[in-house]
Amino acid sequence: MASLDSIRPSLSLRLQEPRSGAGGWDFRLPRALILLLALLLSAQAHAAAQSGGILPDTIRPGRFDMGKMWTFENAPREYFTETYGFQADQAWFDRARLAALRISGCSAAFVSPHGLVVTNHHCVRGSVVRVTRDGEGLLDNGFFARSLEEERPIPGFWVDQLIAAEDVSNEVLSAMDRAGDDAGRERARREVMASIQERLAGRHAGGEGTVRVDVTALYNGGRYSAYTYRRHADVRLVAAAELPVAHFGGDPDNFTYPRYALDFAFLRVYGSDGQPLETDHFFTWSPTGVREGDAVFVIGNPGPTNRLSTVAQLEFQRDVLVPAQKAFFATRLAVMREFHAAQPDEVLMTRILSLSNSLKANTGRLEALRDPAIMIRKAAGERAFQEALEASPELRARWGGVVGDLAAIQREKMALGPEYSAFVRFGPGDTESALLTRALYAAQYLEAGAAGIPADTLAALRQQILRVADLPTGLEEAFLEERLGDFRRYLGDAHPLTEAALEGRTVDGAAASLLAHSALATRDRTAQALEAGTLHQEDPAVRLARAILPVYASFSARFAALTAREQPLAAELGRARFALYGADVPPDASSSPRITDGRVIPYEYNGTLAPVYTTFFGLYDRFHSNGPGSDWSLPDRWVPPPSDLDLGTPLNFISTADTYGGNSGSPAVTPSLEIVGLNFDRNINGLSRDFIYLPERGRNIMVDVRAIREAMDRIYDADRIVQEVLTRRLFRTEAEADAAAAAERRNRP
Numbered sequence: 001m002a003s004l005d006s007i008r009p010s011l012s013l014r015l016q017e018p019r020s021g022a023g024g025w026d027f028r029l030p031r032a033l034i035l036l037l038a039l040l041l042s043a044q045a046h047a048a049a050q051s052g053g054i055l056p057d058t059i060r061p062g063r064f065d066m067g068k069m070w071t072f073e074n075a076p077r078e079y080f081t082e083t084y085g086f087q088a089d090q091a092w093f094d095r096a097r098l099a100a101l102r103i104s105g106c107s108a109a110f111v112s113p114h115g116l117v118v119t120n121h122h123c124v125r126g127s128v129v130r131v132t133r134d135g136e137g138l139l140d141n142g143f144f145a146r147s148l149e150e151e152r153p154i155p156g157f158w159v160d161q162l163i164a165a166e167d168v169s170n171e172v173l174s175a176m177d178r179a180g181d182d183a184g185r186e187r188a189r190r191e192v193m194a195s196i197q198e199r200l201a202g203r204h205a206g207g208e209g210t211v212r213v214d215v216t217a218l219y220n221g222g223r224y225s226a227y228t229y230r231r232h233a234d235v236r237l238v239a240a241a242e243l244p245v246a247h248f249g250g251d252p253d254n255f256t257y258p259r260y261a262l263d264f265a266f267l268r269v270y271g272s273d274g275q276p277l278e279t280d281h282f283f284t285w286s287p288t289g290v291r292e293g294d295a296v297f298v299i300g301n302p303g304p305t306n307r308l309s310t311v312a313q314l315e316f317q318r319d320v321l322v323p324a325q326k327a328f329f330a331t332r333l334a335v336m337r338e339f340h341a342a343q344p345d346e347v348l349m350t351r352i353l354s355l356s357n358s359l360k361a362n363t364g365r366l367e368a369l370r371d372p373a374i375m376i377r378k379a380a381g382e383r384a385f386q387e388a389l390e391a392s393p394e395l396r397a398r399w400g401g402v403v404g405d406l407a408a409i410q411r412e413k414m415a416l417g418p419e420y421s422a423f424v425r426f427g428p429g430d431t432e433s434a435l436l437t438r439a440l441y442a443a444q445y446l447e448a449g450a451a452g453i454p455a456d457t458l459a460a461l462r463q464q465i466l467r468v469a470d471l472p473t474g475l476e477e478a479f480l481e482e483r484l485g486d487f488r489r490y491l492g493d494a495h496p497l498t499e500a501a502l503e504g505r506t507v508d509g510a511a512a513s514l515l516a517h518s519a520l521a522t523r524d525r526t527a528q529a530l531e532a533g534t535l536h537q538e539d540p541a542v543r544l545a546r547a548i549l550p551v552y553a554s555f556s557a558r559f560a561a562l563t564a565r566e567q568p569l570a571a572e573l574g575r576a577r578f579a580l581y582g583a584d585v586p587p588d589a590s591s592s593p594r595i596t597d598g599r600v601i602p603y604e605y606n607g608t609l610a611p612v613y614t615t616f617f618g619l620y621d622r623f624h625s626n627g628p629g630s631d632w633s634l635p636d637r638w639v640p641p642p643s644d645l646d647l648g649t650p651l652n653f654i655s656t657a658d659t660y661g662g663n664s665g666s667p668a669v670t671p672s673l674e675i676v677g678l679n680f681d682r683n684i685n686g687l688s689r690d691f692i693y694l695p696e697r698g699r700n701i702m703v704d705v706r707a708i709r710e711a712m713d714r715i716y717d718a719d720r721i722v723q724e725v726l727t728r729r730l731f732r733t734e735a736e737a738d739a740a741a742a743a744e745r746r747n748r749p
Helices: 031-050 077-084 090-099 125-130 169-178 182-203 311-342 346-369 372-390 393-399 402-414 417-422 434-450 455-466 473-491 496-502 507-517 523-532 540-584 616-626 684-690 705-714 719-727 734-747
Strands: 100-103 106-110 116-119 159-167 210-218 223-232 235-240 265-269 295-300 594-599 603-605 608-610 613-615 650-655 667-669 674-682 700-704
Touching: 077 594, 090 100, 090 159, 090 295, 090 594, 100 295, 106 295, 106 667, 116 674, 116 719, 125 235, 125 346, 169 182, 169 223, 182 210, 182 223, 182 540, 223 540, 295 674, 311 346, 311 372, 311 402, 311 417, 311 473, 346 372, 346 684, 372 393, 372 402, 372 540, 393 540, 402 417, 402 540, 417 473, 417 540, 434 455, 434 473, 434 523, 434 540, 455 523, 473 496, 473 507, 496 507, 496 540, 507 540, 613 616, 616 650, 650 705, 674 684, 674 705, 700 705, 705 719
Parallel strands: none
Antiparallel strands: 100 106, 100 159, 106 116, 116 265, 159 223, 210 223, 235 265, 295 594, 295 667, 603 608, 613 650, 650 700, 667 674, 674 700
């Protein structure tokens, strides 16, 4: 197995000018050599001009370009021990794994032996809305349970604790390799994964919660790991900061640094007896926090990245996929913001915040893909990888053509760019016209009825149409206009779908006409038309849907076929990378559990150094500089600051840890496994981490636990939680203590 350093090519061009015997420069060079030098310099100048002034031959791939998102089943024990000077043995990784948690879309951690969990506020924002009672407004006002009895159950919420991680690649890949064709390989894959899940679920059965086993494809399917979780579904809200404080700085500060956000919330897991879950695995709360230069380890579940993608795959993302997604988010976000300004709504605000985050993330991703230095460095790494394959006859025979085959597929996908852009995120959802969604279902319903489909199937299709909820009038019309506009923007005026959608009208005129004349414009009108049997094929919205469906079906089939060809090639590429580098190159993130390492160090920006942490002083400075009503506004209880609030308390801090979306709420811990922060964001430079890890550019941003403790103590008067994380004791009211004692007596054998 080759190391990264041993296969790294020498890419720098070095010219050694000849010297005369007297020690001076001899300019009497042969004409042929002069011509050769001129040609070389001209080629370099041309290459520099084509790559933003960067000479491609001067760019080298780095050891950690593919990142540091280590898996627990291949824990980097020696690397951590040698790099950070402590004994990172298997017991250390086990303790870290069992104290960290996975929640929907985010990460979290146990911080007391009594089921207390800490995560980011933005990870439970929707849950705060769900448990809000009439007249409360918990999103804006915050929530702090004064007793166990006041902790509010969150419907549908769960936390997963990773109780085992195992590499099952040999079992899965051997079964697939024994199969004949692609269909057989997929069938073998599903069967062996189901067998593994059943075996491991049985092995870990019993105890609190339910056991779940995820068999996860890593290295694009080149390896497989089984992750066994214990899921707890009785989770209650304990505390949540106010949205203006948790999201302090709003969209302008998102993906920037310095930051001043108190993005935290506390939850509690309860056991089957209705009492707080007792656990041996939790992170202790650091009393001193971090200093510049300290090592930190962030544990969580980062979402999918594209670091192992080929240059051709990245070029498709640069030229088609990411620009289309960015444009979609920008147009729909503008619509939602305009509507919310006129009619504020908490649910809509949570969607706006989510969409705004996606827009900014895609903006940063696109900038990274258009950065010549990054793309040249990715190309250098790909050349190094291919040269290493070529050096081994066995590896070359099996995988030598994979990169080229993937490039050919990307060229075919490029040809589908207009359709991809026109249909990005097409279908039922919070950002699609309800009229258009009903029309697509109705077209299928009417066609099924004409074909004599059985009555029960027709009834199911009918209910599908009726389940589509109305959007507010202004929002509905705007979303419809945007989708019709997408057809025109990307397919062109002469495309048959654009002609069918507009019928010679403007985009806004076509949308207004559809809403005025279609029986599907509202849920009530739809129900009436279905009841009366008057919905017909010539309804204007149904007519439009009938024009859309064949175009969309053709595009979807062609794109899916290309994806089906691409996926096994990507898996083979993953197998080749692992054959060369082993676990020294971690797999792409896949929303599966990872641990990453870094240090708390500053970075250069705007001609100065970014401080490693900010304080409450900075928060109040932003507030006074921008004033109430701005993105830097503070709730009333924060203004003026309490006299005993230590304004010098560190609020947010940065490190070089390799994090990505899904790492929100991830605990940042020290070598002694004390929790010092909660990961909640990256700086704008860190958005390139989808494709490459560049610690000299990016930083992850964390809420400092010292700020959480100070705010809980001085601002929110949440003493029972502060004392629980510091003393590890559960504080009950007298009535709660009596009830717990009675329950214990009832459960005693």
